Amino acid sequence: AQTVTQSQPEMSVQEAETVTLSCTYDTSESNYYLFWYKQPPSRQMILVIRQEAYKQQNATENRFSVNFQKAAKSFSLKISDSQLGDTAMYFCAFMKAFGNEKLTFGTGTRLTIIP
Amino acid sequence: GAGVSQSPRYKVAKRGQDVALRCDPISGHVSLFWYQQALGQGPEFLTYFQNEAQLDKSGLPSDRFFAERPEGSVSTLKIQRTQQEDSAVYLCASTPPGSHEQYFGPGTRLTVT
Numbered sequence: 001a002q003t004v005t006q007s008q009p010e011m012s013v014q015e016a017e018t019v020t021l022s023c024t025y026d027t028s029e030s031n032y033y034l035f036w037y038k039q040p041p042s043r044q045m046i047l048v049i050r051q052e053a054y055k056q057q058n059a060t061e062n063r064f065s066v067n068f069q070k071a072a073k074s075f076s077l078k079i080s081d082s083q084l085g086d087t088a089m090y091f092c093a094f095m096k097a098f099g100n101e102k103l104t105f106g107t108g109t110r111l112t113i114i115p
Numbered sequence: 116g117a118g119v120s121q122s123p124r125y126k127v128a129k130r131g132q133d134v135a136l137r138c139d140p141i142s143g144h145v146s147l148f149w150y151q152q153a154l155g156q157g158p159e160f161l162t163y164f165q166n167e168a169q170l171d172k173s174g175l176p177s178d179r180f181f182a183e184r185p186e187g188s189v190s191t192l193k194i195q196r197t198q199q200e201d202s203a204v205y206l207c208a209s210t211p212p213g214s215h216e217q218y219f220g221p222g223t224r225l226t227v228t
Contacts, residue, residue, distance in 0.1 A: 004157075033215050037219075042221070043204065043221055043222050044219060044220070044221045044222075045158075045206065045208075045219035046219075047216055047217075047218075050215070050216065091157050091158075093157075095215060100163055100170065100171045101146060101148075101163070101210065101215060101217075102148060102160040102163055102171065102174075103148075103150075103158070103160065103208075103217060104160070105157030105158050105159070106157055107155075107156055107157050108155075108156070108157050
C-alpha cells in the first residue's frame with residue numbers, strides 16, 4: 001500500500017514571496033505519478049502540477065515547480081511570487097502507473113498568503 | 116465546456132435515512148472515481164468505474180455503501196441507514212481516455228444528524 005505524508009498542516013507567507021510545501025511518500029512501485037492538487041475554500045479540487053516518476057526533470061507550470069527526489073521519495077512544491085489567489089489547501093497525491101488509477105492523498109497543507 | 120457536476124451540493128440526513136448522491140462526469144470521460152473527504156483530511160478512495168464496470172470497490176467502508184454507473188455516464192453513490200460517521204464531503208472525479216488527470220466535481224457535503 002502507498003502512503004503520502006505532508007508534515008506541514010499550515011503555512012503562511014507574504015504576498016510575492018516564495019514558499020515550499022513538503023511531501024514524502026512510501027511505495028514499492030517503480031513507475032508512478034505524483035500530483036499536487038489545490039482545493040480553495042469553494043472545495044473544487046484543481047490540479048496544479050504532475051510529475052512522472054520515470055522523468056528526471058522536475059515539472060514546472062508557470063509559478064509552480066516541484067523538487068522530485070525519487071531515491072528520497074520526496075516531492076515538494078515551490079510556489080514563486082505567491083499571490084492572494086494561491087490561498088488554499090494543497091494536497092500531495094500518488095497514483096500507480098498501472099492498474100487502478102486511484103489517487104492516494106496526503107492530509108494537506110493549508111496555505112495562507114498574507115497581503 | 117462543462118465540468119464534473121454533483122448534486123445535491125448539500126444534504127442533511129437523519130441517522131438511519133438512505134441517501135443518493137449523483138455525479139455527472141465530463142462527457143466522454145471513461146473513468147470515474149468516488150472519494151470521501153472527512154473534515155480536515157485528504158480525500159480517501161471509495162470506488163472506481165471504467166465505463167459501466169465497477170473495477171474496484173475496496174474503499175467502500177461498509178456494505179451500506181453502494182455505487183453504480185449503469186450506462187457508463189452518470190454515477191450514483193447510495194448510502195443506506197446513514198450513520199454520523201458518514202458525515203463528510205463526497206467527491207467525484209472523472210478522467211478522459213489515455214489521461215491520468217482526474218477532474219473533480221465540487222462535492223456533496225453530507226451531514227448526518
